[in-house]
Amino acid sequence: MKFNTRKSLRAVVFSVGTSASLLAAVAAQAKDTVELGFIGPLTGGVSSMGLGGRNSAELAVQLRNADPNSKYHYELVALDDECKPNVGVQVATKLATDRKVVGTIAHYCSAVAMGTVDVYHRFGLPMTVWGAVLPDITYGNDYPEITRVNGTMINQNEKAASVMTGLGYKTFAIIHDTTDYGKGHNTYLTQFLTEGGASVVGAFGVTADQQDFTAELTQVKALNPDVVVYAGLTPGGVRVRQQMEKLGIEAVFEGVSGIKSDAFFEGLGGELAEGTMTFLEGAPAEKLPGGAYFLKEYEAAGFDSPPEAYGPFAFAAMDLLIDAVEASGPDRKAIVEYMGGVKEHASITGPITFDDHGQNTVALITAYVAQDGKWVVWEDSEYASGARKLVAPK
């Protein structure tokens, strides 16, 4: 008898267990699946940025799917724009024509975003930029579909000019790639430097994939500036810094947000990178309002590459997009409308408020310096404390 009781008890436990798991399965099925897009450079020279962004977006999706209160089950469709405008337009079109995709976050490369915004507008697909910083992406059009969580290069260069002139540097030579990104940085940096009383002694347009900069740098050497600026992305920055050394140019090397990646140190080795200055919107992940949470979850998710500089923005953009779906349903028009009214929306990068062009109004910019193979916030660095010295102004 006793034996029998135990047997029936086991049967009860078994059947309860089975029905519970069945129920859970039914519950999961009851949630409609919503597809959301991610576009960024997943291969090519700046792929580290793209992979960091994709992982961060993936993390936002995973965390929301794990939340029992979410109304939908989310799936990420990640596409590679290779940081090339022509490829970007192709994948953007692919995503925009897929009616199952209700919204996307996209683009690290400004030149690509400039090419694709028309596509999103034409197909009415809401797109939030997670990395590209060219002002014209939001300010150059009136498309309600386009929004951006990160700041623009206007804020970035204003800060860059004030920090560098504040340190006593007076003469600058700018090498910029001739994409919209490099040209934009050149324009704004020149403007703010001139306003700050410094002078730009030479500006050189170069192609984005140029290998040899010795001709430009030879001219730079003759101009003997305090600071050599490279306005472009990491691969070019690595080459310019390397070739400055080969030509024996003694000057501070300053980059733009495009070179702030761990790949900069991989390509260059710690010694040459030392003392490189750069500027980036927002603050380091650990100093952001939700940074500790983000980094802990990112670590726990076990991605094989770091979130890089724009990972937190990609996370915030994806999280915002999911909030939009939760609030107004998986419908492109409704999401666009929702985005138009985003104000003081909580995110790990701080509150998001879109202006009438869909631009987040954050003006927080942080200065970084390369110290011992890492990007260190300028104020916390040994260069700011005086323990180490940048190349002195001439």
Place this chain on the structure above:
Amino acid sequence: MDFGLIAQYLANGILLGTMYALVAVGFTLFFGVLDVIKFSHGDVLMLGTFIGFTAWLGLEAVGVTNPWLQLAGVLLCSLAGTALIGAAIANWLILPLKRAPQLNTLLITLMLGTAIREAVRLFYPNGSNPKAFPALLPDASVEIGSFALRADSVILVVSGLALIGALNLVINRTRLGLAIRAVAQDEETARTMGINYTLVVLATFAIGSGVAAFAGIMNGLYYNEINFGMGLILGLIGFSAAIVGGLGNLYGAILGGFLFAGLQVVGSALLPFASAYKDVFAFAVVIALMAWKPTGLIPERSSDRV
């Protein structure tokens, strides 16, 4: 413009010119022997550089850290590997198409180049990212006024020029060179004189590809960075240099290489517009030169070929 600056431009130009000449020599050798244009040349160069890079990684892994030993290992693996690849391409892709229209050879090598490039991009670990090529040469430098002369640049130029010189000796002073020249002049007669035609062709492709691999390693050592797309522009420049110098003529290729480098330097240093246009300028001048001298600056003597 002061002396230091001019010297710096000159040094840059000579280094680039040596690199271009080494690539152009391959094009001109292949054309001389088989009358074919091998468009995969630049990508074979890139493959050779990646072989050298992999050899370096291997040497690091087994604990060989002496830079000279590493350099020897890198050069040996890269040159030998690329020479083999060059001979293999000739044997299985180019020789079988000998009776087909020349356009087919051009197309098949063009496609091969793309296949090689994409294969490295997709299958080499992290192949789409640039790789930091090690600086194996001493980086001491002498400052003469505002001109920094670096030991590694000097070594690169000297060894590049020495290789071109050696190649010239091989072509003009050895039995192999004699055979190559004989085949270039008249295949049928060369065969009847007992020259092993296939062997000569394979040797020529091995030599041309090995020289290109050297240019690739040189490129890596100079810029300390290599990437899967590096062969594309180097191949194009090498090809233009060979054409403008006179396809089929060794001296023409060397002249063309230095001419192109000179144009690039002039384009970025002396002309008033943005230096981004230096390649536009260089290629435009090459177009003008070709219109002026369609057979190249040093044309192959027609008696050589009939």
